[in-house]
Amino acid sequence: xxxxxNNPLLVILGPTASGKTELAVRLADYFNGEIISADSRQxxxxxxxxxxxxxxxxxxxxxxxxxxxIDCVDAGEKYNxxxxxxxxxxxxxxxxxxxxxxxxxxxTGLYIQNVLQEYPFTSIPIDNYLRSQLEVKSKEELLxxxxxxxxxxxxxxxxxxxxxxxxxxxxxxxxxxNLIESENxxxxxxxxxxxxxxxxLREKIKLRLENRIEEGxxxxxEELLKSNISFDILAYYGLEYKFVAMYLKQExxxxxxxxxxxxxxxxxxKRQETYFRKMEKDGIKIxxxxxxxxxxxxxxxxxxxxxxxxxx
Numbered sequence: 001x002x003x004x005x006n007n008p009l010l011v012i013l014g015p016t017a018s019g020k021t022e023l024a025v026r027l028a029d030y031f032n033g034e035i036i037s038a039d040s041r042q043x044x045x046x047x048x049x050x051x052x053x054x055x056x057x058x059x060x061x062x063x064x065x066x067x068x069x070i071d072c073v074d075a076g077e078k079y080n081x082x083x084x085x086x087x088x089x090x091x092x093x094x095x096x097x098x099x100x101x102x103x104x105x106x107x108t109g110l111y112i113q114n115v116l117q118e119y120p121f122t123s124i125p126i127d128n129y130l131r132s133q134l135e136v137k138s139k140e141e142l143l144x145x146x147x148x149x150x151x152x153x154x155x156x157x158x159x160x161x162x163x164x165x166x167x168x169x170x171x172x173x174x175x176x177x178n179l180i181e182s183e184n185x186x187x188x189x190x191x192x193x194x195x196x197x198x199x200x201l202r203e204k205i206k207l208r209l210e211n212r213i214e215e216g217x218x219x220x221x222e223e224l225l226k227s228n229i230s231f232d233i234l235a236y237y238g239l240e241y242k243f244v245a246m247y248l249k250q251e252x253x254x255x256x257x258x259x260x261x262x263x264x265x266x267x268x269x270k271r272q273e274t275y276f277r278k279m280e281k282d283g284i285k286i287x288x289x290x291x292x293x294x295x296x297x298x299x300x301x302x303x304x305x306x307x308x309x310x311x312x
Contacts, residue, residue: 003009003101003310004309004311005097005188005309006187007186007187008034008096008101008102008188008310009092009103009104009115009163009187009188009189009190009259010031010101010102010104010189010190010192010306010310011103011104011105011116011189011190011191011192012024012027012103012105012192012193012302013037013038013105013106013107013109013112013191013192013193013194013276013286013289014102014107014193014194014195014270014272015107015200015269015270015272015273015276016107016269016272017204017205017265018053018107018194018195018196018201018204018247019033019194019271019291019295019298020105020106020194020290021057021105021108022057022105022282022295023194023298023299023302024103024105025057025058025060025065025242026060026299027061027103027299027302027303027306028065028066028101028103029060029061029063030042030303031101031306031310032099032100032101032102033065033102033103034065034066034067034068034073034095034100034101034102034103035058035065035066035067035068035071035086035093035103035104035105035231036067036068036069036091036092036095036102036104037067037068037070037105037106037162037292038069038104038105038106038107038108038111038112038115039051039069039070039106039108040079040085040110040111041237041238042069042070042071042075042106043069043071043072043073043079043084043086044068044071044073044075044077044079044237045071045072045073045075045077046074046223046224046227047075047220047224047237047241048220049135049212049215049216049217049220049240050212050217050220050221050237050238050240050244051075052208052212052239052311053070055067058092059066061185066275067085068091068095069087069088069091072087075170075224075227075229075237076219076227076228076229076233080126081110081111081114081215084288085114086146086252086278088104088115091115091183092179092185094293098106100165103312105223107272109272109275109276109278109279110275112191112279113275113279113282113284115187116189116191116279116284117283117284119284120139120310121170121178121179122216124169124170124173124179125173126169127169127173127278129174130168130169130172132163134165134169135165135170135309136144139161139258140183142161142164142165142168143158143164145168145172146164146167146168149168149172149175150171150254151157151167151170151171154167154170155266160265167223184311187236188308190287190305190306190310191285191286191287192286192287192288192289192302192305192306193286193287193288193289193299194289194290194291195273195274195289195290196289196290196291196292197292200268200291200292201266201269201291202266205262205265205266205269206262208259209265210258211279213258217240217244218244218247218248221234221240221241221244221245221248222248223246224241225245225248229251231245239261239264241264242263243257243260243261244257244261250277254297289301289302
C-alpha cells in the first residue's frame, strides 16, 4: 500500500484503558506500519504489569507487529521529554526508510504534543538544586522571581506551580548558555483520539486494575525492590508503583490499595483528557472516535480516516 505524502505520521491517543494499543495494532497490520510508544513509563524494563505493556497485544492474527520505545531503559534510570524526542526521531527515520507507516500511540500528551509542535526548550537540562530552592516557595514568590527575569520570549502557563518553576529554570539557564537548535521534522500527521462516557471508562479501569493485581502487580513491585529500587524511586514511576509500595510498607491494607489506586487512576485519566483539550486549543486537530462503539466500528472508522489522509 503506497502512501501519497511525505513524512507521514499516524497518532493514536486517548486516556488510559480506552483501547489505544489494540486499535494501533490493527491499523499497523492493515497499513504495514510500526508502532512507536508514547508512554513515559513503558520505556522501563521490568515494569510490565504496572505500566500496562501487554506485549501479547502486538501479535495480531499470528503476525507480530513491530514496536519501539518499550523496554529500552533500566528501571531506576530517569527518562525525560528530551530523550524521548531524540529517540523518537531516530526510530521514525528508520521506519520511513523501510517504507512503513509510523504510528505513534500512547497517552502521554506532553510527549505527543512535543512531536507534533516544536518546543525549543526541551533540551534545557533540569537543575535539581534550583528546583529544591524553588519548590518551597509560594506561587506569589515564584511569580516575583519570574518577573525579575527576561521571559517574554516564551509563553508561560502561570496557573501551574510546576510550570512556573520550569520557566524560571529555562530563564536561568539561558542567562549563561546558548540554546542549541535541534533538527525537527515537519510531519504530515493524522491524530485520532479515543474518548467516551466517563462512567464506561471507569468500568474499564476497574476491570483492568483487578486483572493486573491477579496477574502479579504486587509481585512485580516486590521484585523491583529486590533489585535495589527504593520506595522513593518507585513513587516516581507512577500511581501503581506508589500505592503498591505503600501496601508493602504496611501503610495501607489491600482493600485500601485497590480502592485508592482505582480513584487515583480515574483522576489521572481525567487529567489526560484535560491535556488533550489543551492540545486542541494549541492548534492540534484531533479526530475523535467514541471508544464505547464496538471494535469493528472503531477500526473501520479509523481506517477510513487514515486512507483518506495518507493515500487519497
